[in-house]
Amino acid sequence: MSNTPxxxxxxxxxxxxxxxxxLALLTIAVALATFMEVLDxxxxxxxxxxxxxxxxxxxxxxxxxxxxxxxxxxxMQPITGWIARRFGEVRTFVTSMLxxxxxxxxxxxxxxxxxxxxxxxxxxxxxxxxxxxxxxxLLRNYPPQKRGMAMGIWAMVVIVAPICGPIMxxxxxxxxxxxxxxxxxxxxxxxxxxxxxxxxxNRESQLMRVPIDVVGLTLLVIGVGCxxxxxDNGNEYDWFESPRIIMMSAxxxxxxxxxxxxxxxxxxxxxxxxxxxxxxxxxxxxxISLGYFAFFGINVVFPLWLQxxxxxxxxxxxxxxxxxGIFAMMIAPIxxxxxxxxxxxxxxxxxxxxxxxxxxxxxxxxxxxxFAQFASPRLWQGLGMPMFFLPLxxxxxxxVKPSELAAASGLxxxxxTLAGSISTALSIFLWNHRTExxxxxxxxxxxxxxxGWQHYQGVLSSGxxxxxxxxGVTNYMVGQQASTMAANDLYWLFGIVFISxxxxxxxxxxxxxxxxxxxxx
Numbered sequence: 001m002s003n004t005p006x007x008x009x010x011x012x013x014x015x016x017x018x019x020x021x022x023l024a025l026l027t028i029a030v031a032l033a034t035f036m037e038v039l040d041x042x043x044x045x046x047x048x049x050x051x052x053x054x055x056x057x058x059x060x061x062x063x064x065x066x067x068x069x070x071x072x073x074x075x076m077q078p079i080t081g082w083i084a085r086r087f088g089e090v091r092t093f094v095t096s097m098l099x100x101x102x103x104x105x106x107x108x109x110x111x112x113x114x115x116x117x118x119x120x121x122x123x124x125x126x127x128x129x130x131x132x133x134x135x136x137x138l139l140r141n142y143p144p145q146k147r148g149m150a151m152g153i154w155a156m157v158v159i160v161a162p163i164c165g166p167i168m169x170x171x172x173x174x175x176x177x178x179x180x181x182x183x184x185x186x187x188x189x190x191x192x193x194x195x196x197x198x199x200x201x202n203r204e205s206q207l208m209r210v211p212i213d214v215v216g217l218t219l220l221v222i223g224v225g226c227x228x229x230x231x232d233n234g235n236e237y238d239w240f241e242s243p244r245i246i247m248m249s250a251x252x253x254x255x256x257x258x259x260x261x262x263x264x265x266x267x268x269x270x271x272x273x274x275x276x277x278x279x280x281x282x283x284x285x286x287x288i289s290l291g292y293f294a295f296f297g298i299n300v301v302f303p304l305w306l307q308x309x310x311x312x313x314x315x316x317x318x319x320x321x322x323x324x325g326i327f328a329m330m331i332a333p334i335x336x337x338x339x340x341x342x343x344x345x346x347x348x349x350x351x352x353x354x355x356x357x358x359x360x361x362x363x364x365x366x367x368x369x370x371f372a373q374f375a376s377p378r379l380w381q382g383l384g385m386p387m388f389f390l391p392l393x394x395x396x397x398x399x400v401k402p403s404e405l406a407a408a409s410g411l412x413x414x415x416x417t418l419a420g421s422i423s424t425a426l427s428i429f430l431w432n433h434r435t436e437x438x439x440x441x442x443x444x445x446x447x448x449x450x451x452g453w454q455h456y457q458g459v460l461s462s463g464x465x466x467x468x469x470x471x472g473v474t475n476y477m478v479g480q481q482a483s484t485m486a487a488n489d490l491y492w493l494f495g496i497v498f499i500s501x502x503x504x505x506x507x508x509x510x511x512x513x514x515x516x517x518x519x520x521x
Contacts, residue, residue, distance in 0.1 A: 017143040022199050026141060027153060029195035030134045033097050034154065035161045036188050037130045040104075040123070041070060041420065042165030043181050046303040046314045046321075047173040054178060055113045059308060063428050064232055066300070068117045069124040070421030071228045075221055076128020077414035078271045081407025083129055084136070085208040090200040093133045094193045099126035101189035108179035131158070132409040135393075137200070149336050156332035158389055160325055166303055170318030216263050216270035223255030224418065231425030271414075272407050275400070283508045284396025285412045287501050291352065291388060293419040294494035297427035298359065301490055305431075306374070309483040310367055320371060323379035332386035344391040344512050348505045351391070352498045354384030359495030363488040367480055395505075398512040427490060434486035435479075442478045 018026060044051070044065050052062030083092050103123040110116035135154055142150040172180045226248045237245050263269040276282045299321070306312040306320060335347070358381040365373055393412075400408040 017146075018141045018199070019143075023141065025195055026199050027138070027150070029192045029199070030137055031153060031157045032188055032192040033093070033196070034131055034134045034157045035164075036097075036185055036192070037073075037100065037127045038158055038161035039165050039168070040127070040182075040185070041066070041073075042161070042299060043169040043172075044069075044165075045300060046166045046170045046307070046317045047178050047181060048304065049307050050173045050314060051116070051178050052113075055110075055116065057113045059304065061113060063300070063424055064113070064117050065120050067228060067232055067421050067424045069120045070417055070424065071224060072121045072124025073128045074124075074414050074417040074421055075224055076125050077132055077410045077417060078220065079212075079217065080129040080132045080410030080413075081272065081404070082210065082212060082268070082270065084133055084205065085210055086212075088207055089133050089136055089140075089205040090196070091204065092129055093137060094197045096126055096128075096130045096133070097189045097193040097196070100130070101186050101193075102126075104182040104185035104189070107182040110179075129410070132413045135409045137196075140205070141200075141203070149333075153333075153336065156329065156336070156386070160329060160332075164325070166299075166318035166321045168318070170314035170316070173314040175315075210268050213263075213266050213268050213270040216259060216266060219255045219259040219262060220270060223252050223259055226252035226255065228421060228425065231422060231429070234429060271411060272404075275404070275408055275411055278399055280398050280508045280512070281396045281400065281408060281412070283504055284392050285415050287348070287504045288389075288392040288396065288412065289415040289419040290497060290504075291355070291392070291501055292416045293423045294359070294497040295355065295388075296420040297423040297490065297494055298362070300424050300427050301431050301487055302362075304428075305483060305487045309480055309487075316371070320374045321378055323375045324382040324385070326379060326382055328382040328385040331383060332390070335386045335390045339390060339394055342391070344395055345505050345508060345510070347387045348391040348395070349502045351384040351387035352502050352505075355381060355388070356495045356498035358384075359491045359498060363491035363495065365488070367484045392505075395508050395512055430490060430493075431483075431486050434489045435482045438482035438485040439478060442482055443475075 017023075048062040048065065049059050051065060052059045055062075080092075087095075100123060103119055103126060106119040107116060107123060110119055138150040138154055139147055168184075169181055172178070172184070230245055230248045230252060234242075234245050239245055240249070259271070260273065263271045263273045276285070303312075303314075303317040303321060306317040307314065312320070335342070358377040361377045361380075365377075396412055397408060
């Protein structure tokens with residue numbers, strides 16, 4: 001360790017906070033890394049039809065590029081604490097960025113869906129620790145009185161990145177080609193890694209030689225992997241009519257049950273479930289995970305519906321989602337700066353009210369709505385995003401010890417990312433399932449003795465269409481309406497989820513000032 005006074009650790013083993021230009025550069029570097037990792041969750045969303053078409057698979061199979069990444073990142077996040085203690089937060093963060101760059105390049109060079117999914121899976125594995133450690137690095141290196149602002153910056157990046165994803169993804173897909181969705185990570189990742197290492201290489205966190213929980217990690221990979229396989233492939237194999245799905249579901253259930261039992265008794269668990277004994281961490285994690293489940297489901301279904309049902313281009317679908325960032329970018333710094341003064345439960349509750357209202361609003365729109373009408377709920381939804389991420393992160397970390405920040409952040413991010421991964425698969429399944437139900441109900445009205453059908457058939461016939469052509473046009477319109485009604489069903493469901501989470505927030509116990517460096521009351 002250096003003899004320079006500024007690099008002497010205090011009694012708690014922490015270095016003095018950074019100041020001035022070094023702090024600003026570190027913030028930019030960490031923000032770039034966080035932006036890059038979170039961006040890759042949503043940048044592919046609007047490009048799924050293009051990727052699927054290019055690689056010769058269905059759009060449903062194309063969603064594996066989203067869920068495989070989220071799944072792998074979710075698996076790695078719980079062991080972030082162990083990795084950081086064993087190898088150091090700085091080394092782990094920089095190595096994660098460099099490996100992320102490497103596998104981003106491999107994603108871009110993929111020539112089949114199998115190759116792309118494998119590359120995305122490994123990309124998610126190596127990126128798993130990045131967001132959690134980014135949060136820990138900011139908290140460790142910011143002065144205590146400015147940690148609220150640090151989390152405001154961190155949250156703004158987490159908020160803005162998913163917004164930029166569809167916009168950038170749409171533009172890149174329409175104007176370049178889908179491999180550039182991944183190639184753009186290369187310069188960003190290299191720059192972020194270089195700056196971070198240059199500033200923090202002599203400020204490494206204290207190392208601890210703790211054993212890895214091999215049994216817990218194995219159970220985690222098997223349980224979550226089998227669960228994700230079931231969700232991704234259930235629709236294709238007709239769910240529990242398939243012995244394969246039954247087997248994978250049973251393995252997932254057994255592995256996850258044994259995982260919980262094992263982790264509660266192991267001395268060095270890969271998932272430190274004892275953190276859930278703290279009420280604020282438990283309730284905050286539940287609220288942020290289920291809220292993210294609903295939020296992510298909307299962001300998966302909405303662009304797919306616009307493209308597959310209404311014929312929007314990837315760029316137009318991205319632009320329809322873009323307004324969500326306007327209020328989000330304006331409000332996030334304000335919330336972060338004043339987080340010590342705000343009633344966090346009130347702010348988070350308001351976020352869920354805004355999310356719920358916007359979801360119900362979206363459920364009233366149909367395929368005849370204008371671009372502006374589709375974009376309007378997204379605009380106001382952005383108002384709630386900083387009120388969602390910032391207060392809930394502050395609440396769940398409020399009583400966490402500095403030495404447990406990486407583990408707690410990793411566990412909460414695991415739950416949130418897993419919720420997003422499950423949401424991707426489940427939302428697509430529910431959308432397809434509800435589309436089939438609505439299609440079946442609607443076609444019942446297309447009968448020879450139906451006055452409505454007779455009138456519509458007459459209109460089509462007067463336009464020069466044969467009976468067979470008229471049936472084809474009608475079937476297309478029925479499918480379009482069924483898809484729209486199914487999407488609206490999901491918006492109603494997600495709206496209900498948002499509203500139902502408000503009581504959970506009020507189970508959190510103030511004050512929300514603690515060793516996690518957060519504020520609020």
